[in-house]
Amino acid sequence: MQIPFILFITFLLQFSTTLGKFSKKSNKNIAAYWGQNTMGTQTNFTAEEERLSFYCQSDSVDIILLAFMNMFPGNNSIPRLVFSAGEFSYTYQETINQLETDIKTCQKNEKLVLLSLGGQSADYGFSSVAEAVNFASILWDMFGEDYDDDQLRPFGSAVVDGFDFDIENSNDVGYVELIEELREIIDENGSKDYYISAAPQCPYPADDVVEILNNSYVDFLFIQFYNNEYNCDANTDRFNWNTWASYAKDISKNENVKIYLGLPGSNESAVSGFIDNSTLLENRINQAKKNSSFGGVMVWDASTSFNTTIDDELYIDMIKYLLTGDDKYFEEQSSSYICTETDRCFNQYNHVTSTSEDNGMKQISILYGISPILSGIITFIMFLY
Ligand SMILES: *[C@@H]1O[C@H](CO)[C@@H](O)[C@H](O)[C@H]1NC(C)=O
Ligand SMILES: *[C@@H]1O[C@H](CO)[C@@H](O)[C@H](O)[C@H]1NC(C)=O
Ligand SMILES: *[C@@H]1O[C@H](CO)[C@@H](O)[C@H](O)[C@H]1NC(C)=O
Ligand SMILES: *[C@@H]1O[C@H](CO)[C@@H](O)[C@H](O)[C@H]1NC(C)=O
Numbered sequence: 394m395q396i397p398f399i400l401f402i403t404f405l406l407q408f409s410t411t412l413g414k415f416s417k418k419s420n421k422n423i424a425a426y427w428g429q430n431t432m433g434t435q436t437n438f439t440a441e442e443e444r445l446s447f448y449c450q451s452d453s454v455d456i457i458l459l460a461f462m463n464m465f466p467g468n469n470s471i472p473r474l475v476f477s478a479g480e481f482s483y484t485y486q487e488t489i490n491q492l493e494t495d496i497k498t499c500q501k502n503e504k505l506v507l508l509s510l511g512g513q514s515a516d517y518g519f520s521s522v523a524e525a526v527n528f529a530s531i532l533w534d535m536f537g538e539d540y541d542d543d544q545l546r547p548f549g550s551a552v553v554d555g556f557d558f559d560i561e562n563s564n565d566v567g568y569v570e571l572i573e574e575l576r577e578i579i580d581e582n583g584s585k586d587y588y589i590s591a592a593p594q595c596p597y598p599a600d601d602v603v604e605i606l607n608n609s610y611v612d613f614l615f616i617q618f619y620n621n622e623y624n625c626d627a628n629t630d631r632f633n634w635n636t637w638a639s640y641a642k643d644i645s646k647n648e649n650v651k652i653y654l655g656l657p658g659s660n661e662s663a664v665s666g667f668i669d670n671s672t673l674l675e676n677r678i679n680q681a682k683k684n685s686s687f688g689g690v691m692v693w694d695a696s697t698s699f700n701t702t703i704d705d706e707l708y709i710d711m712i713k714y715l716l717t718g719d720d721k722y723f724e725e726q727s728s729s730y731i732c733t734e735t736d737r738c739f740n741q742y743n744h745v746t747s748t749s750e751d752n753g754m755k756q757i758s759i760l761y762g763i764s765p766i767l768s769g770i771i772t773f774i775m776f777l778y
């Protein structure tokens with residue numbers, strides 16, 4: 394090949410690498426909870442949530458929240474993780490090989506992977522501050538760096554990018570101190586960026602995580618604007634985004650905290666709050682964009698937001714489109730026609746139909762990670778040479 398051609402390709406590839414990746418300061422991120430298979434409810438259990446790597450193929454997703462560590466500190470300080478997705482319908486106390494692989498796949502695709510603690514179970518919480526502080530190093534040993542081989546490592550050699558606190562059982566004891574301790578360990582022993590987040594329900598002042606909200610330095614808040622129909626749900630006039638925007642500016646310990654508009658991924662994934670009207674969805678997102686604290690949208694959960702359509706587009710892609718104004722996210726599902734050995738195909742969704750010629754072009758775009766138009770240009774140039 395001739396040098397100008399190589400330079401040309403390199404030039405094109407530089408554009409492609411800036412698309413669809415997590416960026417801390419962006420207000421266009423999508424965070425998706427994964428692991429609780431709410432798609433099961435949606436499809437009357439005829440379909441299960443896909444394995445994690447499936448969702449990490451999508452450019453629409455930027456942050457994955459693994460849900461949940463739902464029992465801690467646990468018997469003999471052994472916490473419990475429960476993921477009901479697919480074959481993971483059991484409690485682990487050993488390495489989950491598929492997650493070890495898939496977390497790395499997600500990170501390779503430049504998505505953040507945080508472990509979410511809490512959820513609706515009430516089986517967690519600390520009885521003293523000392524117990525909570527001690528738990529920081531347990532979390533680090535289980536999911537952070539520099540572990541010993543004899544340690545319990547549910548995700549093996551995969552290292553998470555941080556922790557999310559979805560505390561919903563009205564016991565706030567110790568979280569502020571736990572987060573402080575985690576930050577100290579990370580500052581001293583972490584070799585990459587880690588993030589701490591919390592997931593309050595929308596009523597404010599909050600019932601849960603109030604100590605974290607008032608006293609902790611967190612990077613993101615994934616605010617649940619659902620399950621609170623008579624108070625603050627996103628699909629009602631009581632939507633209280635402005636209250637949270639004020640909280641972010643006036644009260645949060647982190648004046649640059651990013652707040653996320655948390656939405657259900659389908660009518661079935663929450664008791665209330667689902668927005669089934671794209672005009673309203675756009676209005677909500679546009680309202681949130683007006684505040685500099687806005688970080689993007691959180692969806693509960695991955696499985697449903699990839700299995701619900703709105704105006705004939707996947708719900709998750711519609712959200713990404715409304716965030717970015719870029720309709721390339723609608724085309725993206727087509728690229729998933731390529732089935733690899735380890736991943737399943739997206740075309741079960743019948744989202745895009747294509748001829749085999751189209752498919753050929755899309756295969757090329759996968760290879761280069763760029764749009765079909767650019768890959769068309771490259772193919773044309775390759776043909777000339
Ligand atoms: C869901 O599945 C159950 C058991 O297979 C069946 O009895 C029921 O009719 C189904 N419900 C719907 C709404 O399809
Ligand atoms: C806690 O662990 C001990 C020893 O491993 C076991 O004997 C006991 O039954 C466990 N308790 C509960 C509540 O699981
Ligand atoms: C960092 O790691 C070293 C070596 O394992 C350990 O002695 C030290 O306590 C750690 N720092 C914190 C803040 O935990
Ligand atoms: C949290 O902060 C708010 C606003 O400053 C205050 O009204 C509230 O009393 C605080 N709550 C707790 C539990 O400290």
Ligand SMILES: *[C@@H]1O[C@H](CO)[C@@H](O)[C@H](O)[C@H]1NC(C)=O
Pocket residue numbers: 635638639640642683684685
């Ligand atoms: C959020 O944006 C709205 C609309 O521009 C504005 O009225 C409100 O003051 C902003 N809130 C904060 C805390 O900046």
Ligand SMILES: *[C@@H]1O[C@H](CO)[C@@H](O)[C@H](O)[C@H]1NC(C)=O
Pocket residue numbers: 660661669
């Ligand atoms: C959502 O579910 C509720 C009750 O489960 C039902 O009344 C409502 O019609 C559903 N809405 C949509 C858009 O499917």
Ligand SMILES: *[C@@H]1O[C@H](CO)[C@@H](O)[C@H](O)[C@H]1NC(C)=O
Pocket residue numbers: 670671672673676
């Ligand atoms: C969709 O939402 C918009 C904005 O709130 C509203 O004007 C419109 O009537 C809604 N459409 C339907 C079908 O409910």
Ligand SMILES: *[C@@H]1O[C@H](CO)[C@@H](O)[C@H](O)[C@H]1NC(C)=O
Pocket residue numbers: 436439440699700701702741742
């Ligand atoms: C949702 O999943 C079911 C079961 O796999 C499938 O039949 C349906 O087409 C999916 N819907 C969408 C919009 O992806």
